[in-house]
Amino acid sequence: MPREITAFSNPLIKRVRNLRDKKHRREEGLFLAEGLRILTEAHEAGRVPQYLFFSKDMAGHALVRTLIAATEAAGGWAIETNADILSKLSGKDNPGAVVGVYPDFAVTLADLDRSRSGIWLVAERLRDPGNMGTILRTADAVGAGGLILIDDCVDPFSVEAVRASMGALFTVPVARASWGDFLVWLRKAPGQLVGLSLDTEHDYRAPRYEAPTFLLTGNEAQGMPGFMAEACDLLVKIPMLGKADSLNAAVATAVMAYEVLGQQRS
């Protein structure tokens, strides 16, 4: 049976709201996701919330009922609440109908099976949570084997990243690694490391991308450092015909990933 919380002062509300901060996410090992579409995607990927919050007027919705049943069957709490509290939890004026609190999940390089896909995305020092989520969404769309985060990237479990991923956080394996550990793992088996760069004359459409191709995207403001560029098997450039000198990092990653996908499918 769902519980009910209608008081802002309830300690669970404060605890959940604190998950908007990285420090609390790390301490609790939990993170927030919101919206029926994302929570349903999570459920289909086998992820069930520990706490599920929903508004009373949505309690009868078929998808919400499915989520409530799945949450309770897994030993979690389904909690009926109101729009004000949902707003407070999600930090949005118009919150989705549901908010879920999930245990985070760590993936290591050793967990990744590179035979799973011909495309893998790698990002170093990615700083914008919107870019993080959008790259996850693209990774899902191109059927990438996973996303590998190098060094100090923004937290993929942040509310903004989860939101921008539209649920892909639940379906795409995300591994975190240092650059050194990544290179050691990469070179243990076949795989081509392709870096997106502005300092090369190789057009990104010219090379043939064999499977598996690992696409490396550098930091939004600075691109990748020289030692990373040197470790790449190939540097390629997306043509820029205008006044600006770079594309948005998530856009550049997607343009590259779809070129690789297009080649590998044809």
Add this chain to the structure above:
Amino acid sequence: MPREITAFSNPLIKRVRNLRDKKHRREEGLFLAEGLRILTEAHEAGRVPQYLFFSKDMAGHALVRTLIAATEAAGGWAIETNADILSKLSGKDNPGAVVGVYPDFAVTLADLDRSRSGIWLVAERLRDPGNMGTILRTADAVGAGGLILIDDCVDPFSVEAVRASMGALFTVPVARASWGDFLVWLRKAPGQLVGLSLDTEHDYRAPRYEAPTFLLTGNEAQGMPGFMAEACDLLVKIPMLGKADSLNAAVATAVMAYEVLGQQRS
């Protein structure tokens, strides 16, 4: 000679801060941009602020001096201020070194010269300011002739859109039009209207895109309505191999635009 404002209570500060709201932008015919990179890009594109705010410690920076001189030469005000006020104006904790207030500029369909480029971007009911800015940035990068906004799109002059455009707002012509006016204008001369859709079997890499190609991207949540899809010469689909059913709108637009550019260049 630069003026100085250090008091929050100064009426100009309030007026400029209000430009973060669409209503005030429309009343004043002014908008805000921030950051040395974006303001310099604007200057190179021939756009000079009516008011230029900069912090005292940046007053000696060569690019800031250039902006101050250009602003004053054009009859605008260069205003030395402090980090707190810059923060208040930009709405960011870590504001850029400069904030500029510019007269907005309206472009109509009649102003667009379709022989200028083989690629034009068209968006209908685009709602997210980050997507708006990112699409502008991509439009610049592919050398698009311009961006045409159909019906009720988010304001391209919003602070978030200008920021995400990284200055492309100043270099890419942006015209606003109703769907009806757009179609009449489009059919007056050669040009292929290509719609991004999920309801077609045509892979986006299969067709040959002749110049000029007009790429139509639909609303983020709903895609384009049926009557728009029917008016397209061609509907194409970007393959989706994962669990999700769509890409981010700015990403989908970029993947398409680069396919068109790649074909037209080769």
